[in-house]
Amino acid sequence: MMASAFQRAKALPVSGKVGLALVIFWLAVAVFGPMLAPYPVGAFVAYDVFDGQSAKHWLGSDYLGRDVLSRLLSGARYTVGLAAAAALLASTTGTALALTAAVGGAKVDEPLSRFMDMLISIPSKIFSLVLVAAFGSSLGLLLLIAAFTYVPGNYRIARALAVNLAQMDYVQVARARGEGRFHIAIAEILPNMIHPLLADFGLRFVFIVLLLSGLSFLGLGVQPPDADLGSLVRENISGLGEGALAILAPAVAIATLTVGVNLLIDAIGFSGKGKGR
Amino acid sequence: MDGQPPFSRRDLIGAGLGLGAGLLLPDGARAASKPRVGGRIRVASLSSSTADTLDPAKGALSTDYVRHYMFYSGLTQLDRNLVPRPALAERMESADQINWHIRLRRGVTFHNGAELTSADVVWSLLRHKDAATGSKMAQIAEQFAQVKATGRHDLTIRLTGPNADLPTILAQSHFLILRAGTRDFRTANGTGPYLCAQFRPGVRTLARRNPNFWKPGKPYLDEIELIGIPDEVSRVNALLSGDVQLVIAVNPRSTKRIMASRGHGLLETQSGLYTNLIMRQDQLPTGNPHFVAAMKYLLDRPLIKRALYRGYATIGNDHPIPPFHPYYRADLPQTSLDLDKAKWHLQRAGLTGVRLPVYASPAADGSVDMASILQEYGSRVGLKLAVNRVPGDGYWSTHWMKHPLGFGNTNPRPTADLLFSLFYKSDAAWNESGWKNPRFDRLLLEARGEADQARRKQLYGEMQGLVRSHCGVGIPVFISLIDGYDRRLKGLYPVSLGGLMGYQFAEHVWWEG
Amino acid sequence: MSEALHVEVKGLTVTARNAAGEVFPIVSGIDFALKRGEVLALIGESGSGKTTIALTLLGHARPGATIAGGSIRVGEHDLTRLDRAALAQLRGNRIAYIAQSAASAFNPSRTIMDQVIEPALIHDLMPRAQAEAKAVELFRALALPFPDTIGARYPHQLSGGQLQRLMAAMALITDPELVILDEPTTALDVTTQIEVLRAFKAVVLERGATAIYVSHDLAVVAQMADQIVVLSQGRIREAGAAAQILHAPADDYTKTLMAAARPAIRPAPEKIALPAAPLLEIRGMTAGYGKIGKDGRPRIPVLRDINLTIERGATLGVIGESGSGKSTIARVIAGLLPPASGQVLLDGEALPPGLQGRSRDQFRRVQLVFQNADTALNPAHSVGRILARPLAFYHGLKGNAARMRVLELLDLIRLPATLIDRPIGGLSGGQKQRINLARALAADPQLILCDEVTSALDTVVGAAILELMAELRRELGITTMFISHDISTVRAICDDILVLYSGTMVETGPRTAFGVAPFHPYTDLLIGSVPEMRAGWLEESHAGAAPPPIGEISDHPDLCRFLPRCAARVDGLCNTTPPPRRPLTKGSQILCHHGDESLCPL
């Protein structure tokens, strides 16, 4: 298992390797970051705000004089974790509904599609604003919002795939064998959707990272003193004029994370397609 | 601020205008320049939404106050030292601080040409008592037992109890005078220095010079366009890029950028604005006096002043009177960060290791960061605070005063009496901490009717002491208000009631472009 | 070589790169030459490199492949030395290409005319009006219907045979000196193939263009080629004059190809003594798509009034061209399409019409084997998983017992046990089809419905599958319905044969009845359209001749479906009265106004 994963990684094109390295790096930061942080996340350690790089503070200080490196190391886990969990939730929900629609016929498909239209047509940031105002801000709610926002997109893609696959001969064979709908959806259709769904998962991940940073602009986000990467950019935005590291560092972090995930997915999609031929 | 004139009613009111003009110039450069007529500026205030209004009674935000002072005039007007001066009222007299007689200035006309009469004033004042008006001053207006016209230009106000501060109260924007019977607030018909050329809620307000303004020669600008830019960074950028000439509420963190720009200046206004920690006295564990004491020792006031406000603040002492206020009691010892004492009090309260949520919101300026700071120090003395940041909208109705530990935010008030009666009186609706102190209540009533300044200062001083040591409110700093302006805009000076010269810049500034 | 040679290929090598990045040759050492006006055929099975070679004559290699060595001379040009622009100048101009599947080689969203005249326009050969006129002329020459207006149509509105001829028109619009025909009739029904071949021969070859004809079908090639090159795995096995290759092949591989192309008639296995009751019986079945109308017919009827029986252990061949509804019969029996009316009886007991209501045992007893093993086997599953699923589903076999049974099945279909854990993607076409068959066998069925199980395979591989099926039938005594478009195959292996045309049974009878005339006119066309492996057959065959003129056709719904194409139609009878079902003396039954006597003269 490990060996084959390693071999696959070796077979990736250069861009895929860069992507993989970035993804692994950020996963590692997400897991071990808080342990590596030199200062507590909320500690006021620098006398000056928006300090530049120094031996004491590798990435300088933020708008309140806290250590940027420590905040970055602690904050990455929210962005990575929240986005990954929300993308996973969105993908599984969307795909499950799509499969239901594909094997359930028009009676299931039509109401589900209307429901998805509805979700998609309400602007997500405003929807988030309403939900946070109604239920209070919590990690769980942020997760749900992000997931909810991206269920319709996943549903559209998964449904198109599933409806196509449901016409495949092997599905007809399974039906003629007398298999139930559940078996057909799970054992026959789903395994053949995994590849495009993985690619979609990656895209959702990126979108969610950006949605979260967008939400942080509207003041919705992780509870202080912790902050996700988007909030770190947002709270230090007044340092932009002076080119403060406090804003550049988290911005670069978001960019490398999202670009890395995308590169990796593109590369996986590429080698996956090659295999199919 | 040492040349503060006494708050004596009878003599000063009616003494005419211009007293403050030559005094206390904070900026020598300003004296060199002579006001000139002309010019057009765009002003960015804090916010703008469909809730924008031309009804002074409904004014809720700085944008509203600025707008209202452009189009309407009040009976009185506060000068830069917060001394009430006659405006539409030529004279305002009372012997007992209960019955007030007002004589209106003659020949003042509304924008539509109608003459100002006592009927307009009576209507304008009494509408605050009508619940349907939705006045922000409904509570204060309850003091008006009777408002009655006694002549075309004379009227009397009878209060429910003595209040020496009435002239000051009437200078607030909410009590600006409307034409009697005004219902339609899509445009403004006032007696103010500017005419309303366009009003689009949430978009902009366009004001043109009122050539028939009752103060001869004023105002100076031809046109003012008032917009709201809620995002602070955008607001400052708009100033620096020359798209606006005056902005309110500059974040201290942006001051560096404005100071670095040659063409722009900062107007710092020391004010009584504060964001305070609320420890509800009717709930536990915050009701424990040791807990309250511990929290007050946990406030790192210099850090808050430095980190949050970059020095644009004045250190507070857990009572609402700022050091530059004439009634400030200087001999109270200053509470400062003391982790040992905090720890000791916590132990006495038996609260070491307890976990407590603290509610903060962008609605209470700086509270989120203050909460973070509290949390950081709390963790050093064994107090686990969990910061709960809640959205700004709905904060006042859902969270404020509803949690054991939270934050409030109090705007500057023109009188100490208003401040104390609104926020600290036992039965006040906004008695944020829910403390009850009969002695304090007695002192408050006594001070309100007291005309003797020295006695008044003594009474208010004792009240400050009571609040500092017993009330469940922690006031770390008084926040200075910072406005940014284009240096070609002249005539600005700070008025501690609010930014943009206590929201009244429009009447006083001129353009040297 | 002499000046007279028009096309000369020497030492041609084409390489490709695999997933690991290694470069390997897909064709190598190819030499051939032909004179102006000659036709050379490239013969081989899939993977032999015949299309790859054909494309190099346009200087083209598919993505991933590279022309790595050798020379390709066409007229005065060496194509390996030309740059992109120069090649583009030749393509569609002096060298034209006719693709295998015209249905997909035409752009679905542009009109035929646009596409046919495009080569003439982009090479600035003539103005649009002139090009259109020339196209219409070609349409007429190629015997296309409505030559004046067909150009305004879109590809989806035309049949495969028409598109193939239109593709020829597109190739010929620039009067090319070399035409490459890449399996131009492979995707067509035999009855269409003969028409297209005739048109090609008349128009393409008669104009004196040099041609390269790529095909896997020796009999077709025999009609067209002067020279034949036999390819296998990217190398030339044998090359020479057409007559020599066809009649005196020297290479063993060529001999194998020849043998596979002519399936041997197998003796019917002795029927096991079983009660005479038929295993499957279909009574008055009508099926189709869309809402069922008042008359009991669906909006788009596919099958009309089907009646058939299959005896226990027997094989019924169902034959018909694409769109005849032959696969639909299998789908109805399997329950995938509920019939609009009629009954399907298994072992005397009526099966519920659709999937709903069928018991697991009923499902087990009827197994469907799809035509294309590539799509019928779930690519996400392994061989073992595919075979184990029916075992678990029908027989509750799990774990080791299931594995043992899977190994037995692999042995039964002559595949090595090591394949058990392999993913489907890694298998060859023949191996996949065997797995496809084994999956049906795993259910332990009574009836297997085989839908075109050999048509997607190379001839040799297909022959091996037929061999296997015959063996299985002998060993297991399973009843089979064998659906095919290939009358030779059906005649070779089935006990009874049913000919389907446009959803109606036009002829049914025992195999023996299909060896001798008379036939139903459609059966006659079908049999007469199968190319014979000799030059000159195309000219001699009467199949596909134009039908006699006929008066107005009445709107009776049960008129003969074959009427528009029937060479034996009778005016005043066929176009007014529905045909009766009548027996012929040789033992079959036909749906026709003609009887023994009147059919004979044909």
Place this chain on the structure above:
Amino acid sequence: MAGASTRSGMSAALTLIGKRFASSLLTLLLVSMTIFVIAQLLPGDAAQEALGQSATPEQVAALRHEMGLDRPAHVRYVSWLAGMVSGDPGQSLVANMPVSEVIAERLPNSLLLAALSALVAVPVALAIGIGSAMNRGGRIDRALNIVTLSMVAVPEFLVATIAVLIFSVKLRWLPSIAMASSDMGWGDYLRGVAMPILTLSVIVIAQMARMTRAAVIDQMDRPYVEMAVLKGVAPVRIVLRHIMPNAIAPIVNAMALSLSYLLGGAVIVETIFNYPGLASLMVNAVTSRDMPLLQACAMIFCAAYLILMLIADVTAILANPRLRAQ
């Protein structure tokens, strides 16, 4: 022939529009119900928000009565719905104006900004997508891939703020705030919205370009493209004349999805550039609990989305002769 198929194309499109109209009404109803239900869960109401920190219970009660908020929720919903059906979206609780007037002021701004952004973004996205597809796997393709990835990788508020710092504060080329007012010339207006357009375009271009690339590449492996190559057709003509008619449907679909973001998703851009559009109006409506306004905004966004989807579907029909004939 061609005329006939165009006509049948139109009638097919009309049938589709008819069907969509019915299902759109259903979707709109669903949206309005959802919004209404969620809004009921919001703490406070318009009366409380309007009176703010200083409200007394009596005042709140009085204002509530005046606003009609003292009626039960379902009664309010039904009366709103009844008004909506008769074409009247009601009275804004906060602005004291008919909702239609409030919206009428903002909607043109939003539509204009969205249209201009689409005008910039669509050609750029098409160019990037087609360019990289034609160069599949090549250097230009990879470079464009990195460019589009980086475009989505930066939070939009950062893009906007950086743009302001460069173009207004430093260079002073463009105004930092995009005022939209009727008395403005087109030149001033375009200068004002240049940066909002830039920011919005950056957000949507990447996604649209990637979808365009995928759709074009999907067609490139089809036999008809090889046929065109073998006819000697030049690459650019292959893409424009042969591939695009077949790839247009998925491309338009992806674009419609992305463009629907330009209306409701513009909230951050509207905030930063102080542009009076619908999205910030809707945020206003949320914070001030102005239900009729909120509902109206939601209806508009939903309708815009449905219209865009309809356009995509009609395009698909018109581009495909097979669907056209049905």
